[in-house]
Amino acid sequence: MLDGHRILLIIAGGIAAYKCLELIRLLRKAGAAVTPVLTAAGAEFVTPLSVAALAGEPVHDALFDLTAEAEMGHIELSRSADLVVVAPATADLMARLATGGANDLASTLLLATDKRVLLAPAMNVRMWLHPATQRNLATLAADGVLTVGPDEGEMACGEYGPGRMAEPAAILAAIEAAFGGAGPLAGRHALVTSGPTHEPIDPVRYIANRSSGRQGSAIAEALAARGARVTFVTGPASAPAPSGCSVVAVQSAAEMLAAVEAALPADVAVFAAAVADWRVATPSSSKIKKQAGVAAQTLELAENPDILRHVARLPTGRPRLVVGFAAETDDVVANATAKRLRKGCDWLLANDVNPSTGIMGGSENAVTLITGAGAETWPRMSKRATAEALADRIAEALA
């Protein structure tokens, strides 16, 4: 419930703006007060009248409005709420926020606020995947901005992929998670790594592990749902990013280590990423060409930093609970028990990723939790249920 909370809702210009009307309704139903802000482009998609009618409050839409300034100045407006939500967050507004632009009311409020900001991005798939948008997203995550979505699916423009705004119910859940007061992990910071890493061979090729990122995303969401503030450091994964978390997107193991170090301190760190153990010692800056008569290519590999081992063995600033994963294909428990000691982590979740199990890339997992007290095999269940069980155990351990 959001009783007593005020949300400053910025509606930017995208077709998904129509979903905001439903979001306002859900927020009001959950007990929140909504101060609506409509950008000029946003007003092309929804009318100020429908927004104001549903919010039960006037719409703010102009930076230079003497009447509005006399009633409540824009600086005061930016701090009047408990949380700032931008839905839809367009590529343009994200870019302005990432670079500190302030050329309209919405961007000025975002720059002037002292409250946390939650973005619900919505844009065309190419715009979302564009390196500029991903760069801005990483900057915003490092600034502590929260995100929900985007979802993958068919888009209004007819293309398919990530870029659809999260559904209003999911945005509401992310808003509730951002307040986090309710859960057993309220006030805790959780760090989760997820997905594969890509180690460049040349500008078009890379080395990677198989990883969908589904288990890591589910763990981050389960921790956020229990009230934790979650930093989610992810390699290029196919699973949607978790909602209500600060998402830091990286490519290589070296970038992942840097992002993890920047995110510390944390109360708990879960290392679910499938980090490539090796990188190409000297990636080529131009595409390596096939050569007539040369059948084989040799790549010289260098060992990547072991991020889990590094964090688990930090002399100062080590998270209280460090959890690793061990994807094994044989002697799962024996190998994972030895790995827990080698890495220095508190818990290790071992799973059998033999192709016959269908776990890799699938929606289910079968894990054995290895702690200092021994091994505990959990039943095969959905990755979501596995994440919920792990988050419950983490909450118990940190209580």
Ligand code: C5P
């Ligand atoms: O050694 P192995 O790759 O099997 O270890 C798996 C565990 O270690 C996972 O938790 C993974 O996220 C973590 N890891 C890491 N950095 C590496 C390799 C693995 O954090 N370079």
